[in-house]
Amino acid sequence: DAKTTQPNSMESNEEEPVHLPCNHSTISGTDYIHWYRQLPSQGPEYVIHGLTSNVNNRMASLAIAEDRKSSTLILHRATLRDAAVYYCILRDEVWDQFYFGTGTSLTVIP
Amino acid sequence: DAGVTQSPTHLIKTRGQQVTLRCSPKSGHDTVSWYQQALGQGPQFIFQYYEEEERQRGNFPDRFSGHQFPNYSSELNVNALLLGDSALYLCASSLDDAETQYFGPGTRLLVL
Numbered sequence: 001d002a003k004t005t006q007p008n009s010m011e012s013n014e015e016e017p018v019h020l021p022c023n024h025s026t027i028s029g030t031d032y033i034h035w036y037r038q039l040p041s042q043g044p045e046y047v048i049h050g051l052t053s054n055v056n057n058r059m060a061s062l063a064i065a066e067d068r069k070s071s072t073l074i075l076h077r078a079t080l081r082d083a084a085v086y087y088c089i090l091r092d093e094v095w096d097q098f099y100f101g102t103g104t105s106l107t108v109i110p
Numbered sequence: 111d112a113g114v115t116q117s118p119t120h121l122i123k124t125r126g127q128q129v130t131l132r133c134s135p136k137s138g139h140d141t142v143s144w145y146q147q148a149l150g151q152g153p154q155f156i157f158q159y160y161e162e163e164e165r166q167r168g169n170f171p172d173r174f175s176g177h178q179f180p181n182y183s184s185e186l187n188v189n190a191l192l193l194g195d196s197a198l199y200l201c202a203s204s205l206d207d208a209e210t211q212y213f214g215p216g217t218r219l220l221v222l
Contacts, residue, residue: 041215043114043213044153044200046210087152096166097143097155098153098211099155100145100154102150102152103152
């Protein structure tokens with residue numbers, strides 16, 4: 001299973017941008033990079049995913065390094081509702097399982 | 111659309127007992143995956159069901175078994191419960207060829 005490395009925890013001030021890093025040096029050419037987040041007492045929810053190019057959606061942006069060995073999830077303006085554990089996951093086939101690590105616990109300070 | 115639903119929300123069992131957890135996938139989804147999440151850890155994949163067959167399995171013993179019904183709903187069964195089986199059990203549904211999984215709120219199991 002492909003491995004990712006994330007900081008255990010990060011803090012951000014409310015309404016400031018947040019950059020959540022993820023290292024995946026053993027990524028293969030067909031691995032997609034997925035981000036999920038888990039709010040307290042809830043199941044994980046999809047945030048964003050990409051293969052090579054940077055991706056944007058209503059929740060966040062995903063910046064992928066040119067060599068694909070790292071990526072960064074960008075929350076443009078953190079709110080208190082963004083406080084969660086953020087998981088960076090690599091997955092090959094669409095039917096393949098997700099391998100969750102321990103993720104990054106994001107604290108948003110009012 | 112109710113999304114992914116799971117029942118029960120909480121459950122308390124004693125060692126050696128058996129438990130059945132239930133999951134109804136998001137409308138239109140045909141694939142169901144089950145995960146175990148211990149306190150402070152990320153979810154760990156148990157198995158995945160597609161077309162009523164177990165398609166993939168993680169590193170879990172045979173005490174963990176499942177079933178998928180023709181309406182795509184699914185059950186997770188755990189026999190001979192151990193204290194270490196205490197965890198949040200998550201169900202996720204998806205379309206077979208889709209990138210995204212949708213998770214339910216989970217069932218919290220406590221084994222005493």
